[in-house]
Amino acid sequence: MDQSHIRNFCIIAHVDHGKSTLADRILEATGAVSPREMQEQLLDTMELERERGITIKMTAVRLYYKAKDGQVYQFNLIDTPGHVDFTYEVSRSLAACEGALLVVDAAQGVEAQTLANVNLAYQNNLEIVPIINKIDLPAADPERVKEEIENVLAIDASEAILASAKTGVGIEQIMEAIVQRIPPPSGDPNAPLRALIFDSKFDTYLGVICYVRVVDGQIKPGQRIRFMSTGKEFEVLEVGTFTPERQPGEMLATGEVGYLAAGIKTIGDARVGDTITDATRPAQEPLPGYRTAKPMVFCGLYPVDGADYTDLRDALAKLQLNDAALSFEPETSAALGFGFRCGFLGLLHMDVVQERLEREFNLNLIATSPSVVYKVYRTDGTVVDVDNPAHMPPPTTIDHIEEPYVAATILTPKEYVGPIMELCRERRGEFVHMEYPAPDRVLLKYDIPLGEILMDFFDQLKSRTRGYASFDYELAGYRESKLVKIDILMNGDPVDALSFITHRDKAYERARQIVEKLKEVVPRQQFEVRIQAAIGGKIIAAESVKPLRKNVTAKCYGGDITRKRKLLEKQKEGKKRMKQVGSIELPQEAFLSVLKIG
Numbered sequence: 211m212d213q214s215h216i217r218n219f220c221i222i223a224h225v226d227h228g229k230s231t232l233a234d235r236i237l238e239a240t241g242a243v244s245p246r247e248m249q250e251q252l253l254d255t256m257e258l259e260r261e262r263g264i265t266i267k268m269t270a271v272r273l274y275y276k277a278k279d280g281q282v283y284q285f286n287l288i289d290t291p292g293h294v295d296f297t298y299e300v301s302r303s304l305a306a307c308e309g310a311l312l313v314v315d316a317a318q319g320v321e322a323q324t325l326a327n328v329n330l331a332y333q334n335n336l337e338i339v340p341i342i343n344k345i346d347l348p349a350a351d352p353e354r355v356k357e358e359i360e361n362v363l364a365i366d367a368s369e370a371i372l373a374s375a376k377t378g379v380g381i382e383q384i385m386e387a388i389v390q391r392i393p394p395p396s397g398d399p400n401a402p403l404r405a406l407i408f409d410s411k412f413d414t415y416l417g418v419i420c421y422v423r424v425v426d427g428q429i430k431p432g433q434r435i436r437f438m439s440t441g442k443e444f445e446v447l448e449v450g451t452f453t454p455e456r457q458p459g460e461m462l463a464t465g466e467v468g469y470l471a472a473g474i475k476t477i478g479d480a481r482v483g484d485t486i487t488d489a490t491r492p493a494q495e496p497l498p499g500y501r502t503a504k505p506m507v508f509c510g511l512y513p514v515d516g517a518d519y520t521d522l523r524d525a526l527a528k529l530q531l532n533d534a535a536l537s538f539e540p541e542t543s544a545a546l547g548f549g550f551r552c553g554f555l556g557l558l559h560m561d562v563v564q565e566r567l568e569r570e571f572n573l574n575l576i577a578t579s580p581s582v583v584y585k586v587y588r589t590d591g592t593v594v595d596v597d598n599p600a601h602m603p604p605p606t607t608i609d610h611i612e613e614p615y616v617a618a619t620i621l622t623p624k625e626y627v628g629p630i631m632e633l634c635r636e637r638r639g640e641f642v643h644m645e646y647p648a649p650d651r652v653l654l655k656y657d658i659p660l661g662e663i664l665m666d667f668f669d670q671l672k673s674r675t676r677g678y679a680s681f682d683y684e685l686a687g688y689r690e691s692k693l694v695k696i697d698i699l700m701n702g703d704p705v706d707a708l709s710f711i712t713h714r715d716k717a718y719e720r721a722r723q724i725v726e727k728l729k730e731v732v733p734r735q736q737f738e739v740r741i742q743a744a745i746g747g748k749i750i751a752a753e754s755v756k757p758l759r760k761n762v763t764a765k766c767y768g769g770d771i772t773r774k775r776k777l778l779e780k781q782k783e784g785k786k787r788m789k790q791v792g793s794i795e796l797p798q799e800a801f802l803s804v805l806k807i808g
C-alpha cells in the first residue's frame with residue numbers, strides 16, 4: 211500500500227475509560243469482524259485479561275477503511291497495556307505509531323494514567339486526537355472535561371470528539387479524524403531495514419513471534435536479519451499481519467506494522483524495544499530508546515507441597531517464554547524449602563504471574579512478602595544489591611542503605627486532599643507540588659519510597675478517597691534511608707521467609723503488629739511457642755502461644771467412632787496446608803500476615 215495511505219495509531223486512556231470498547235467499535239466500523247464474530251473486547255484475549263478488565267499483552271490489528279474522500283486507508287491499531295507496571299511496553303508501542311486516540315471518560319475526567327500516557331505520547335511526538343467518551347452517561351460533563359484536558363494535559367480540546375463507544379455516537383467522526391489528523395509514516399523505503407520490536411510472544415509452532423513496526427526498508431521471508439542489541443542473526447520464515455487472526459503475507463513495507471517469525475527459540479533474543487536490521491546490509495544506528503525491562507519487585511515463590519518443585523520450575527519457564535520481564539532463580543529457605551526468587555515489573559505483574567501459576571498450572575503456592583532491590587553500601591567499600599531481606603548483610607558491616615523512590619502523581623476531587631496527604635506522610639512521602647487543574651480537582655505530586663507503595667498503598671488510596679483518586683508513578687532513582695532488617699524468631703529460630711526491611715522509625719510499630727498477628731495465626735502446639743522480632747541480636751517485640759492441653763478427640767466423649775475418624779481426617783487435611791518450621795507447624799496464612807499489615 212502507498213505509504214501515504216497508512217495510519218499507525220494506538221488508543222491511550224486511564225483504566226475503564228473505554229479503550230477496549232472503542233477498539234471494538236473501530237473493528238466493527240472497518241468490517242474486520244462480522245457482528246456475529248464480535249465478542250466484546252476482542253483485543254483482550256487472555257482469559258485473565260477479560261476477567262480483570264485489563265490489557266496485559268498488547269496486540270496489533272490491521273484494518274482497511276474507506277474514507278469519505280473515496281480512498282482506502284490501511285489502519286494499524288496497536289493496543290497498549292494501561293497499567294503503570296507496563297510503562298516501558300506502553301512507551302515502545304507508542305513509538306510504533308504516529309498518532310494516539312486519547313480517550314477520556316466524560317464523567318470521570320482526566321485521571322493519573324491519562325496524564326502519564328499523554329506524557330509518553332508527547333515524548334514520542336505523537337499527534338493526539340482527544341475523545342471524550344461515555345457522553346451517554348447521565349453524569350457526563352464534557353465541558354468540564356474539556357477544561358481539564360486543556361489545563362492538565364495542555365492539549366487544545368476545541369476539536370475533541372464527543373463520543374459513546376457504547377452507543378456508537380461519534381465513531382464515524384473518529385474514523386475520519388484518524389485519516390485527516392494523524393500523519394502517515396515518514397520512513398525511507400530505500401534505506402537499510404530498521405524495524406522496532408514493540409512486543410513479542412511465544413508460539414508453539416513458529417517460535418517467537420515479533421510484533422514489529424517497519425521504520426525504514428522492508429522485511430520479506432528468506433531475508434537474513436540481525437537484532438541490533440545482541441548481534442544475533444536469524445532467517446525470516448514468515449511475515450504477516452493480524453486481521454485480527456494471524457495472516458501470512460509477502461512482505462512488510464516501510465511504515466507498516468505486522469509480525470515476523472524466524473525460528474527464534476527464546477523470547478530473550480527478541481526483546482521489546484530492540485531494532486531489527488538486515489544482516490547483509492545493516493543500518494548504522496538502531497532506533498532510539500532501547501532498554502531491557504528490569505524487574506523492580508521480587509518475592510519468593512514456594513510450592514506448598516515440596517514435590518511440586520519441578521512443576522513450578524517448568525511452569526515458570528513456560529511463562530517466561532511469553533514474558534521477558536519475568537525473572538526467576540532457585541532459592542532455598544530454611545522455613546519453606548526449595549523455591550524460586552522471582553522478579554516482576556511491579557505488583558500487578560506479580561499478581562498476574564502468581565494467579566496464572568495457580569490457575570493454568572494448578573500449583574498451590576506460598577509467596578513471601580514482596581521486596582524492592584536495596585543498594586547496600588558496606589563498610590569495606592563494596593556495594594551489593596539485595597532483593598531478599600534474608601540476604602541483608604549483618605548490620606555491623608553496613609555503612610548505609612539506599613532504596614528506590616518513585617515520583618507519584620495523584621489526581622483527586624478536592625475534598626480528599628487531606629486524607630491523601632496523610633497517607634503519603636505515613637508512607638514517608640515527600641511533598642513536591644500541588645495544582646488545581648479545574649474547579650474541585652487537585653493534582654498532587656509526591657516522591658515516595660517504592661517499598662512503601664508495595665504495602666497496599668493503592669488499596670489505601672482507594673478506600674480513603676472512596677475510589678475517586680487516581681494514581682500513577684515513575685521510578686525516580688535511589689536515595690539513602692535509615693533502613694533496618696527485622697527478623698522473626700520462633701522459639702529462638704529465625705524464620706528466614708518472614709524477615710523484612712523497614713524504616714527505623716517504623717520498626718517498633720511494624721514488629722509489634724506482626725508479632726501480634728502471628729500470635730493469632732500460629733496454632734497451639736504441644737509446647738509453648740515464643741514469637742519474637744529482632745533487629746540484629748536485639749529483641750524488640752515478643753509474644754507467646756500457650757501450649758495445647760487436650761487431645762483434639764477428647765470432646766467426642768469417646769463415643770461416636772466415625773465422628774472421631776472424621777475429625778482426625780479433617781486434621782490431616784489441615785496439615786497439608788501447613789509448613790513445618792523447625793519443630794513448629796505454621797499455616798500458610800502466617801507468611802502472608804507480614805504482607806497484610808500496612
Ligand code: GDP
Pocket residue numbers: 223224225226227228229230231232263264292343344345346347373374375376377
Ligand atoms: P478500558 O479499561 O479503557 O479498556 O475500558 P473498557 O472498554 O473495558 O470499558 C470500561 C467500562 O466502561 C465497560 O463496562 C464498558 O462497557 C463501559 N463503557 C465503555 N464505553 C462506554 C460508553 O461510551 N458509555 C457507557 N455508558 N459505558 C461505556
Ligand code: MG
Pocket residue numbers: 229230231254263264265
Ligand atoms: Mg481494556
